Every structure is written in structure tokens, then in C-alpha cells.
Amino acid sequence: MASSATVTANQLIIMAELKLFRTWSSPFPLRVVWALDFKGIQYDTIFEDLSNKSSLLLQYNPIYKKVPVLVHNGKPLLESLVILEYIDETWKQTPLLPEDPYERATARFWAKFGDDKVLPSIWNVFIKQGKDQEEAIVTAQENLGFVERQLTGKKFFNGETIGFVDLAFGWLAKLLSLWEEVCGVTLIDHEKFPLLSEWIQNFADAPIIKESWPPRDKLITKYQALLEVYTSKEAPK
Amino acid sequence: MAKNDVKVLGAWPSPYVMRPRIALNIKSVNYEFLEETFGSKSELLLQSNLVHKKIPVLIHGDKPICESMIIVEYIDEVWTSGPSILPSDPYDRAIQRFWAAYVDEKWFAAMKGLRSAQGEERKAFLDQVIEGLALLEEAFGKCSKGKAFFGRDRIGLLDIAFGSFLAWLKVTEKVNGVKLLDEAKTPGLVKWAERFCADAAVKSVMPETEKLLEFSKFLAAKMKGAPPPKN
Numbered sequence: 001m002a003s004s005a006t007v008t009a010n011q012l013i014i015m016a017e018l019k020l021f022r023t024w025s026s027p028f029p030l031r032v033v034w035a036l037d038f039k040g041i042q043y044d045t046i047f048e049d050l051s052n053k054s055s056l057l058l059q060y061n062p063i064y065k066k067v068p069v070l071v072h073n074g075k076p077l078l079e080s081l082v083i084l085e086y087i088d089e090t091w092k093q094t095p096l097l098p099e100d101p102y103e104r105a106t107a108r109f110w111a112k113f114g115d116d117k118v119l120p121s122i123w124n125v126f127i128k129q130g131k132d133q134e135e136a137i138v139t140a141q142e143n144l145g146f147v148e149r150q151l152t153g154k155k156f157f158n159g160e161t162i163g164f165v166d167l168a169f170g171w172l173a174k175l176l177s178l179w180e181e182v183c184g185v186t187l188i189d190h191e192k193f194p195l196l197s198e199w200i201q202n203f204a205d206a207p208i209i210k211e212s213w214p215p216r217d218k219l220i221t222k223y224q225a226l227l228e229v230y231t232s233k234e235a236p237k
Numbered sequence: 238m239a240k241n242d243v244k245v246l247g248a249w250p251s252p253y254v255m256r257p258r259i260a261l262n263i264k265s266v267n268y269e270f271l272e273e274t275f276g277s278k279s280e281l282l283l284q285s286n287l288v289h290k291k292i293p294v295l296i297h298g299d300k301p302i303c304e305s306m307i308i309v310e311y312i313d314e315v316w317t318s319g320p321s322i323l324p325s326d327p328y329d330r331a332i333q334r335f336w337a338a339y340v341d342e343k344w345f346a347a348m349k350g351l352r353s354a355q356g357e358e359r360k361a362f363l364d365q366v367i368e369g370l371a372l373l374e375e376a377f378g379k380c381s382k383g384k385a386f387f388g389r390d391r392i393g394l395l396d397i398a399f400g401s402f403l404a405w406l407k408v409t410e411k412v413n414g415v416k417l418l419d420e421a422k423t424p425g426l427v428k429w430a431e432r433f434c435a436d437a438a439v440k441s442v443m444p445e446t447e448k449l450l451e452f453s454k455f456l457a458a459k460m461k462g463a464p465p466p467k468n
Contacts, residue, residue, distance in 0.1 A: 063339065063372065075328055082334045089327040101314035102300050108307045113288060146288055 018043035021057055021069040023050060025214050025222060028080040029068035034167050035087045037208045038094045043070075057080060081111055084164060094196035096164040110150060110157065111168035118143045119171070125187060126223075127230040128181045133185070140187055144196065151195035166203055173203040174195075174213050180221045243268035244296040246282050250399040250452050252332065252345075253305040254293040255442050259397050260312040262438035264319030283363050306337055309397055329380075330394075333387070336338050336376050337398035344369035345402055348409060352453075366409075366417060373399065374423040381425070385432050392425070392436055400433040407446045 020036070020043050022029030036043055048057055048067055060069045060076035070077040077083045088096045097104050100236070121143050124136035147169070150157060157165035177200075180186050190197045203209060243261065245268055247254030261268050273279055278290055285294045285301035295302040295311065313322040322332050349367035354362050367373050380387040380395065387395035410417050418427050434443055444452075 015463055021396065063343075072328070077328070077331050078335055080340060082331050082338065085334065086327050086331040101311050102297075102302070103306050104314065105302045105311040108310070109302075112304060112307070 017071070017073060019046060019071040020044070021046045021048055021054075021060070021071070022067050025219060026067055027175060028066075030212060031080045031167045031170060032068045032070055032083050032087070034162075034170065034209060035084050035096060036073070037212070038162070039087065039091045039092055039097075040093065041087075050101070062075050072118075081115070081168065084167060088164070093229055096158075096167065098107055098158070107158075107164045110147070110165045113143075113146070114168050114172075118147060118169075122172075122179070122187065124126075125185055126183050126227065129231065137185065137187065141192075144188065144193060145202065148193050148196045156199065158160055162203065162206060162209070166199075170203060170209070173200045173209075176200070178223060182220060182227055242298055244271055245269070246271050246279070246285065246294040246296065247271060247292045248273050249442075249444055251292060252405055255401040255439075256305040256397050257293050257295050257308040257312060258442040259301060259392070259401070259438050260322055261310045263322060264316040266310060266312070266316055266319070272464065297390055302316070305321060305401075306341070306394075306398060309394060313390050313394075317426055320391050322388070322389065322392075322397070330381065332376075333394040336373070336380075336387075336395050339369075340395075340399045340402070340430070344373070348402070348405065351409060351413065352457075363413070367422075368424065370417060370423050374465070378427045381429075386429065392433065393439060396429075396433055400430070400439065403434060404444045404446060404449050405453075408450050411450055412453065 018036075018041065020029060021026045022033070022045060046054070046056070048054060053065060055141055057067070057069060058065055060071060061078050064078065066078075068078075068080055068083060070089075072086075076193070077086050084096060097107055118140075121136065121140040125133060125140050128136050145205060150165075154160075156162050157169065177186060180188075188196055188200070204213075244313060245254065245257055245261070247270065248369070249272065254341055258268075258270070270373045271279075271281065273282060273292055274395075281296075282292065282294060283290055286292075286303045289303060291303075293303075293305055293308060298314070302311050309322060310345050313386075323333060344366065347362050347369060350362040351359060351366060377387060382391060384390055386392050387399070392400070406417055407454075418430055433439055
């Protein structure tokens with residue numbers, strides 16, 4: 001490694017510092033993990049316990065106090081999709097977003113739809129009961145219908161390779177079947193959502209993605225406990 | 238590009254609709270403004286925005302683009318000969334996008350809550366709005382670095398995102414009898430707001446406060462008479 005007389009090797013390492021604050025289970029920092037791993041970028045990981053947040057996390061993210069936070073050369077970046085765009089713009093190898101402006105706008109649209117509509121609607125199915133859950137299922141499946149159609153003629157949302165929208169929906173590939181198991185509702189079956197079912201398989205088993213998943217049994221325990229909290233809050237219907 | 242190659246589907250009171258119009262003005266792009274009738278959605282809107290059925294929609298040639306801030310970024314990426322709306326540095330871009338998302342997801346959500354809330358709840362929303370403005374004042378200082386706008390010398394992404402809410406902010410001040418942008422507490426934003434509203438790209442699309450106030454009264458009356466929402 002070249003270093004001038006006034007800059008030590010250590011200083012170079014600190015200057016090129018990339019730190020990711022995450023938790024063991026949260027799917028949002030996983031998006032950042034995937035993006036960095038796909039591009040072959042080295043970084044340090046700091047695992048946070050959200051019930052006992054580090055002073056560093058609170059300093060970097062005072063507004064939301066959440067993960068992920070990516071710190072690059074001492075400067076914090078917040079919000080996973082914003083971070084993904086930053087990564088794509090800073091490191092040009094293995095691009096996540098397409099080049100064409102219309103395709104980029106389309107990708108951003110679906111990633112936003114995933115976070116604004118799909119995820120909350122599926123979470124509602126998970127935590128609600130009775131009639132509320134039935135209504136939640138209808139909404140969730142309507143949303144998933146839109147997503148299914150986006151896969152027409154494609155292996156991944158990005159085409160032949162994984163891209164921005166695939167990373168944005170990545171949580172679906174692992175957490176959906178888990179939540180379905182814990183709450184006893186099937187949202188995505190192979191008949192109604194053949195493309196999405198296929199995508200889930202392809203994405204979950206893809207290199208880099210495959211190795212990144214948190215342990216399934218630990219996740220099951222976590223969501224079972226969470227569901228109990230919600231069920232005890234809900235009035236019987 | 239011929240005028241009818243670029244269309245914006247929208248409505249004059251909507252802050253979200255203002256955003257692509259400001260962006261197109263910055264780029265000196267001629268476009269056709271297709272105004273939706275309040276209370277109904279045109280065939281064109283329903284076809285162009287199948288998922289949300291909402292305004293704004295930008296129709297470029299035959300391609301529909303939806304979601305106001307996504308449209309603004311699209312405009313910036315297509316019309317590269319005009320002034321840039323996003324900065325060139327990736328970190329600066331991330332900061333602009335972060336705060337634009339904050340304005341929509343947190344700050345304006347509190348503003349909307351304020352509109353319909355009563356009593357204690359109303360006070361809570363008001364506190365959130367004012368707290369948010371303090372954060373944005375600080376962000377303005379950091380982003381502008383002493384210049385006129387969040388985008389420094391020129392109107393940028395965050396100016397458009399936040400500035401498009403200024404007319405509604407003025408209406409909210411009148412309706413609630415409060416000063417939200419305050420020379421004492423948010424001096425930077427007060428001056429910024431004046432410059433933003435006076436900008437050539439903004440003036441023609443920013444609704445007059447009185448007109449918007451009338452519209453908000455009309456909307457409030459409609460809400461009272463409307464059936465309860467399904468969800």
C-alpha cells in the first residue's frame with residue numbers, strides 16, 4: 001500500500017473506514033450487507049441491541065434511532081434505500097440500479113411500494129386476528145398481485161441478475177414463510193403466485209444471500225414472542 | 238421536445254403535484270398540465286397509475302412515471318442540459334434524499350394530523366411540527382452552507398420537497414392561529430421560504446394562500462359530511 005511520508009498506513013485505514021450498524025435480525029440492514037457484499041466492499045459490522053442502544057448509534061441517528069446506519073469516512077448515512085443508492089453511486093461495480101432513467105424510476109417506484117404498502121400490509125396479517133386479519137389478507141394479496149406481475153418474463157425484478165428491487169424485497173424471501181408458519185396463514189401459494197414463489201426460491205438460494213440469513217430457529221422464537229405480545233393486546237373478536 | 242410529449246396529471250392544491258412542475262420549470266421543459274376534477278379520477282389517471290390511482294403522474298411520451306419525488310429525480314436524469322436538481326456528490330445526494338423522505342414521512346404526517354386533531358392530540362401534533370421545523374432549520378444551515386437554498390446556489394431536491402408544502406404551511410398557520418416559521422426560532426427557513434416562493438420556477442405553480450384557505454375549508458366541510466373511510 002502506497003503511503004506518503006506524512007500519512008501512515010493506519011491513517012489510510014481510518015480514512016477508508018466503512019462501518020455498518022445493524023442488529024442480528026432486522027431485514028433493513030441486510031439490504032446494506034447484500035449491496036456491499038455484492039460489490040465486494042470491505043466493512044466493519046457493529047451489532048446493536050435496540051433495547052439498549054449504543055451512544056454511537058444515537059449520535060449518528062438521533063432522529064430515528066434505528067438501524068441500519070452506514071458510516072463512511074466518519075459520515076453517517078441513514079435509511080436503507082437511501083444507503084443503497086449511495087453505495088451504487090460510490091462503488092460502480094455490479095450496479096444495483098439500471099442506467100436508463102425510466103427503468104430507474106420504475107425500480108424506485110417498486111422499492112417504495114414494497115416498503116410503503118407491501119410490508120405493512122403483510123405485517124398486519126401477522127399481528128391481527130379474526131375479521132381484521134381477513135381484511136388484512138385481502139389487502140396484502142392485492143398488493144402482492146401487483147408485485148407478482150412485475151416478475152412477468154423475468155427471473156429477478158432486475159432481470160437475469162439481482163438488483164435494487166430484489167434487495168428491497170429481500171425480506172419477503174425469508175420472513176414471509178416464517179411469519180406464515182408462526183401465525184398459521186398462507187399468503188403466497190404456488191398456484192396464486194407462481195412467479196413470486198419462484199423468485200423467493202431463487203433469491204433465498206442465491207450466493208451471498210444464502211449465507212447472510214439469520215438463524216431460522218432464532219427468528220421463529222423472536223416472532224413467536226412478538227406475536228404473543230400482539231395477541232395479548234388484541235380484544236377477542 | 239413538443240409540448241404534448243410531456244404531460245403532468247395533477248391538481249393545483251396538491252403540494253405533491255407542484256414538485257414535478259417546479260422541476261420541469263427549472264429545466265425549462267414545456268409540458269401540458271392536465272387538471273383532475275376534485276372528487277373524480279380521469280380514465281387517463283386510472284390507466285397511468287394502476288397501483289395508487291393518485292396524482293401526480295408524469296407522462297413522458299407514452300411512459301407514465303408516478304410518485305412525486307421519483308418523478309423529480311427522473312426529470313433531473315432525463316433533462317441533463319438544464320441546471321441540476323440533485324448535487325453531484327453521493328453523500329450530499331444521500332442527505333437531500335434523507336431529508337426529503339423525512340419531510341414526507343414524519344413532518345408532513347404531523348401537519349396532516351394537526352388538521353383533524355382536537356385538544357391534547359392537536360397539541361401533540363403541533364409540538365411534532367415545530368420540533369420538525371427546528372430540525373429542518375438545522376439541516377438548512379448544514380446543507381446551504383450560507384447560500385440561498387438547501388441546494389446551495391439553486392433550488393434543489395430538498396428545496397422542492399419541503400418548499401412545496403409552504404402554501405399549506407401558511408394555511409395551517411392561519412387556521413390554527415400559530416406561527417410555524419418564526420423569525421426568532423427558524424430565521425434561516427423564514428428567509429429561505431421567501432426566496433423559494435419568489436423563484437421563477439416556483440411562482441407560477443405555488444397556490445395563493447387565500448385560495449388554498451378557501452379550498453381547505455371546502456375540504457374540511459366535505460370530510461365532515463363524508464362517510465367513514467373503509468380502512
